[in-house]
Amino acid sequence: MKAALIGCGAIASRWVRSLLADHRIEIAALVDPDKQAARALADRYELSPAFATTLDEARALAPVDVVVNLTPPDHHYRVSREALSQGLHVLTEKPLALNLPDALDLVHLARDRGLLLAVMQNRGADPGFLAFRDTVRLGGRPPFVVTADTLVTLSGPGFRSGQHLPVTTDLAVHAFDQVRALITAPPTEVTCTETPTGFLAPHSALAAITVRFADGSLFTHRGGYIVDPFLRTDANGTWCVEARGFAARWAPDPANRQKAAEAGPPAYQRCITAMVDALHQADAIPVPAADNLGSIALLDAALQSAVRRRPIAVPEVPDVRP
Numbered sequence: 001m002k003a004a005l006i007g008c009g010a011i012a013s014r015w016v017r018s019l020l021a022d023h024r025i026e027i028a029a030l031v032d033p034d035k036q037a038a039r040a041l042a043d044r045y046e047l048s049p050a051f052a053t054t055l056d057e058a059r060a061l062a063p064v065d066v067v068v069n070l071t072p073p074d075h076h077y078r079v080s081r082e083a084l085s086q087g088l089h090v091l092t093e094k095p096l097a098l099n100l101p102d103a104l105d106l107v108h109l110a111r112d113r114g115l116l117l118a119v120m121q122n123r124g125a126d127p128g129f130l131a132f133r134d135t136v137r138l139g140g141r142p143p144f145v146v147t148a149d150t151l152v153t154l155s156g157p158g159f160r161s162g163q164h165l166p167v168t169t170d171l172a173v174h175a176f177d178q179v180r181a182l183i184t185a186p187p188t189e190v191t192c193t194e195t196p197t198g199f200l201a202p203h204s205a206l207a208a209i210t211v212r213f214a215d216g217s218l219f220t221h222r223g224g225y226i227v228d229p230f231l232r233t234d235a236n237g238t239w240c241v242e243a244r245g246f247a248a249r250w251a252p253d254p255a256n257r258q259k260a261a262e263a264g265p266p267a268y269q270r271c272i273t274a275m276v277d278a279l280h281q282a283d284a285i286p287v288p289a290a291d292n293l294g295s296i297a298l299l300d301a302a303l304q305s306a307v308r309r310r311p312i313a314v315p316e317v318p319d320v321r322p
């Protein structure tokens with residue numbers, strides 16, 4: 001199959017490396033209004049793709065079966081929708097979309113057209129985090145009190161410097177993917193504030209997000225783009241869970257890359273392999289992004305809460321099983 005990568009910024013290297021290692025997908029086109037970014041990516045990996053600034057232009061230059069959507073989050077819905085409307089499969093970076101109606105629209109469109117729609121969920125699928133989830137499931141009984149801190153430093157902030165609510169828009173969905181693995185009761189209400197801390201760096205901000213659940217469980221997440229590497233957490237965050245008679249903590253060391261490497265391929269590579277497996281499966285093409293709608297419902301409520309400055313009820317995710 002032939003892919004067009006749309007968006008050639010920081011995260012594109014990770015995808016190119018994984019797709020080249022997989023061998024089942026050829027990178028036929030690189031699409032970015034920033035032509036230099038696309039050329040630099042091609043040079044770095046010795047690719048010879050078609051270069052384009054739009055999907056239409058790319059399709060006029062090269063055959064395309066699948067779009068890899070690596071644009072900033074507020075472009076995800078439009079770019080994925082355009083691709084699906086043109087009969088192309090979509091693998092997209094997170095978040096699937098910024099609100100539940102847009103995400104549902106994409107899932108329905110993919111299903112109606114028999115196309116793959118898959119979204120990156122590398123933090124929720126991290127093997128270390130899944131082991132922690134298993135510890136919680138085996139030892140604890142809900143309701144739970146869960147806290148998570150994810151403080152991230154970036155070598156290049158990219159779109160985040162100009163993004164309204166960058167932490168909630170870009171980072172929070174990882175924590176939502178993760179907490180949904182720990183607390184299975186329906187979430188009811190989200191309160192979110194995000195405050196820019198531009199005195200540290202233009203993209204720097206801190207978000208505080210509290211989620212209430214129907215079984216009484218409570219999740220509080222502190223996410224931020226900070227500057228000093230000494231203070232950062234692992235990108236998976238630092239997690240604490242308490243229940244009656246049970247306590248567990250997961251705090252991976254961000255400096256211990258060796259240990260992570262020993263655990264096998266990184267979670268993002270496993271996710272990309274699973275997406276490519278799904279593309280090549282013999283029977284009906286699945287829409288794995290449907291399983292991510294719960295995270296988008298939380299993101300939708302969090303963004304509304306940050307804008308309106310009040311708690312917001314989490315929208316109900318309709319049953320989208322085929």
Ligand SMILES: NC(=O)c1ccc[n+]([C@@H]2O[C@H](COP(=O)([O-])OP(=O)(O)OC[C@H]3O[C@@H](n4cnc5c(N)ncnc54)[C@H](O)[C@@H]3O)[C@@H](O)[C@H]2O)c1
Binds near residue numbers: 008075095157170
């Ligand atoms: N899963 C993860 O762990 C992870 C980590 C980092 C980033 N991401 C996600 O990857 C995406 C991109 O992040 P990044 O760090 O590479 O950002 P970036 O700012 O470095 O790159 C974005 C690129 O998209 C291009 N672009 C903007 N609008 C476009 C359009 N309409 N069509 C084509 N190209 C367009 C920009 O010119 C830029 O080159 C975001 O959704 C982000 O959330 C995921």
